[in-house]
Amino acid sequence: MSLCGGACAVCYAVGAFFLLSLAVRVLKAVYAAYLRPAEDPKKYGAWAVVTGATDGIGLEYAKQLAAKGMNIVLISRTASKLADVKKEILAADKRDIEVKVIVEDMSGEPTEVYPRIAKQLEGLDIGVLVNNVGISYEHPEFFAALDQERIDALVRLNIVSINQMTRIVLPGMQQRKRGAIVNVSSGSGTLPTALLTAYSATKAYVDFFSRGLAVEVEKDGVFVQPHHATKCTIVQATGVRLQAYE
Numbered sequence: 192m193s194l195c196g197g198a199c200a201v202c203y204a205v206g207a208f209f210l211l212s213l214a215v216r217v218l219k220a221v222y223a224a225y226l227r228p229a230e231d232p233k234k235y236g237a238w239a240v241v242t243g244a245t246d247g248i249g250l251e252y253a254k255q256l257a258a259k260g261m262n263i264v265l266i267s268r269t270a271s272k273l274a275d276v277k278k279e280i281l282a283a284d285k286r287d288i289e290v291k292v293i294v295e296d297m298s299g300e301p302t303e304v305y306p307r308i309a310k311q312l313e314g315l316d317i318g319v320l321v322n323n324v325g326i327s328y329e330h331p332e333f334f335a336a337l338d339q340e341r342i343d344a345l346v347r348l349n350i351v352s353i354n355q356m357t358r359i360v361l362p363g364m365q366q367r368k369r370g371a372i373v374n375v376s377s378g379s380g381t382l383p384t385a386l387l388t389a390y391s392a393t394k395a396y397v398d399f400f401s402r403g404l405a406v407e408v409e410k411d412g413v414f415v416q417p418h419h420a421t422k423c424t425i426v427q428a429t430g431v432r433l434q435a436y437e
């Protein structure tokens with residue numbers, strides 16, 4: 192074989208390997224997104240806990256998990272909204288599930304908020320935790336123009352809530368050797384986003400936290416995943432919720 196022939200064969204082999212691995216990745220992603228049968232979340236435990244559960248993505252998680260037969264703990268700020276969601280879920284469900292509500296403003300003082308939540312979750316076989324609660328800006332804004340209150344709330348709702356809820360629920364999951372934790376991040380957590388700088392940074396925390404923790408607790412049978420919500424901005428703007436997450 193000539194020198195050129197040998198070099199060309201190597202190039203073809205490298206190219207073919209690259210294309211093959213790309214095709215495998217695309218096929219795996221398509222399978223995971225559209226073809227893989229859904230898991231039964233009850234295999235992780237009897238209860239699912241959803242934060243920020245009365246609206247948007249959290250509400251949809253709560254409804255879908257209830258529809259799969261899980262008992263649900265709904266956590267958010269407004270008692271009347273929680274009561275309405277509880278009623279709606281129980282009315283829709285045919286499988287005799289339980290729904291518990293916890294009224295908490297999760298932007299409050301963490302040393303007070305989370306012991307109260309922990310107490311109300313005591314003794315439950317929690318299989319799924321959806322750390323969904325989170326806020327962004329009222330509108331895109333320069334970081335320097337944000338008030339300190341908004342920055343503190345971003346950190347408490349988008350980061351502290353995830354740390355604290357995970358610390359409450361994870362030990363039980365590790366003991367039982369089963370559990371799933373989903374942390375709602377954002378597309379802007381995967382790419383620095385000017386004018387949403389602090390929001391984007393909190394969501395990057397959620398992403399890194401989830402991926403690091405996933406490795407730490409895999410051995411305990413606990414599955415951790417970031418959910419990079421992206422479509423919902425368009426969905427909210429157009430009001431077309433059905434297609435994206437209902």
Ligand SMILES: NC(=O)c1ccc[n+]([C@@H]2O[C@H](COP(=O)([O-])OP(=O)(O)OC[C@H]3O[C@@H](n4cnc5c(N)ncnc54)[C@H](OP(=O)(O)O)[C@@H]3O)[C@@H](O)[C@H]2O)c1
Binds near residue numbers: 242244427
């Ligand atoms: N929607 C999007 O376009 C989008 C895109 C990317 C990522 N995300 C992420 O997805 C998650 C959910 O967003 P969403 O737009 O679906 O939310 P949403 O529709 O605004 O709903 C927020 C939920 O959180 C609760 N909540 C708000 N502040 C709270 C507080 N201080 N303490 C306790 N509960 C509180 C609300 O209940 P009350 O009203 O009773 O407080 C409500 O149930 C967030 O983490 C967000 O960053 C959203």
